[in-house]
Amino acid sequence: MDDLDRQIISATQAGLPLTPQPYQAVAKELGISTELLVQRIKLMQQQKVIRRIGVVPNHYRLGYSFNGMTVWNIVDEKIDELGKQVGELDFVSHCYHRPRHKPEWNYNLFAMVHSKTEQGVKQQIQIITEILGQYNLGQDVLYSTRILKKTGLRIGEKRV
Amino acid sequence: MDEVDKQIINHLQGGFPVCDSPYQVVAEQLGLTEASLIYRIKRLLDTGLLSRFGPLFHAEQMGGGLTLAAVKAPEQQFDQITDIINSFPEVAHNYARSHELNMWFVIATDLPERLSEVIDEIQQQTQLRVYNMPKINEYFVGLKLQA
Numbered sequence: 001m002d003d004l005d006r007q008i009i010s011a012t013q014a015g016l017p018l019t020p021q022p023y024q025a026v027a028k029e030l031g032i033s034t035e036l037l038v039q040r041i042k043l044m045q046q047q048k049v050i051r052r053i054g055v056v057p058n059h060y061r062l063g064y065s066f067n068g069m070t071v072w073n074i075v076d077e078k079i080d081e082l083g084k085q086v087g088e089l090d091f092v093s094h095c096y097h098r099p100r101h102k103p104e105w106n107y108n109l110f111a112m113v114h115s116k117t118e119q120g121v122k123q124q125i126q127i128i129t130e131i132l133g134q135y136n137l138g139q140d141v142l143y144s145t146r147i148l149k150k151t152g153l154r155i156g157e158k159r160v
Numbered sequence: 161m162d163e164v165d166k167q168i169i170n171h172l173q174g175g176f177p178v179c180d181s182p183y184q185v186v187a188e189q190l191g192l193t194e195a196s197l198i199y200r201i202k203r204l205l206d207t208g209l210l211s212r213f214g215p216l217f218h219a220e221q222m223g224g225g226l227t228l229a230a231v232k233a234p235e236q237q238f239d240q241i242t243d244i245i246n247s248f249p250e251v252a253h254n255y256a257r258s259h260e261l262n263m264w265f266v267i268a269t270d271l272p273e274r275l276s277e278v279i280d281e282i283q284q285q286t287q288l289r290v291y292n293m294p295k296i297n298e299y300f301v302g303l304k305l306q307a
Contacts, residue, residue, distance in 0.1 A: 049218055053178065054173055054174065054216070055168075080299075095301075097297035145258055148255060149253060
């Protein structure tokens, strides 16, 4: 990543222009050729700096009112194998291995699940429970009760 | 939101092309005109059904720092703690959650070493312990919600 990549990130992180030639518009704003911009974007996609280009729906507005952060205490030796299996479920949007903070926080596997009903979340938790089986030593689900801040990432706008 | 909007949302969670006239390409796939697709995406953004449209970046791959952290905010100080934590530009998202650890936030920094500074500053200003939970491994990140 160099300064130009950072400028491209800064120019597009609020969103792509809604004009017929959006990449041309961004290139013009940055004072570079469209070819160079497209080349850099494709390179950042290959390097996984850009995960994807597309839409992010608002879960709640689509009717997915029950967004639960399910957390699990998984036997360390099994977490990679089981984490991958949980991540493959189509109702799981994020799945991570994170550190425990014993004794208050014993959970090391996080899986975000989304459903239109509370019953739906319960069924999803049941499915995950079955996958984890005997290697699951405890679990909880944390529902978000309020969004306190949501600005998205603001990287590349200012260098310290 | 009608059936066409749903199709657009489902289709564009998968990806948007990088080419001269990407809206035209997607419009043809969906059987729409380019102008109609652009108008509908704008309307979905304006009405809040979509929170974003564009490239989604991977913070760590950009060389920055990223973590998930939580605090136990006492109920009577909840709003005050929220204000302190939200005042950090590095705090990208913050959610109230139903748990003793009742405030969960994402910290994203340009430089990885800035992460621990932000955590220390939050601890000092709130007088609360920050439970830092950086990812050790990522098994899946993606969105596949049916509109």
